[in-house]
Amino acid sequence: MESNARTKAAGVCEDCGKAFAVFESEDGDVIPIGSRDGCPCGGTSFHVL
């Protein structure tokens, strides 16, 4: 249930600004929780708030 390698954070889509709960990996990847394919708008880039 808990991941040691990823940090849960709040992030937003860089295209439309939609907010997600995200995982931020140690590599700097930001992955939306529950929508790993990306934002419904088609955006795949996110930044952490």
Ligand SMILES: [Zn+2]
């Ligand atoms: Zn979006």
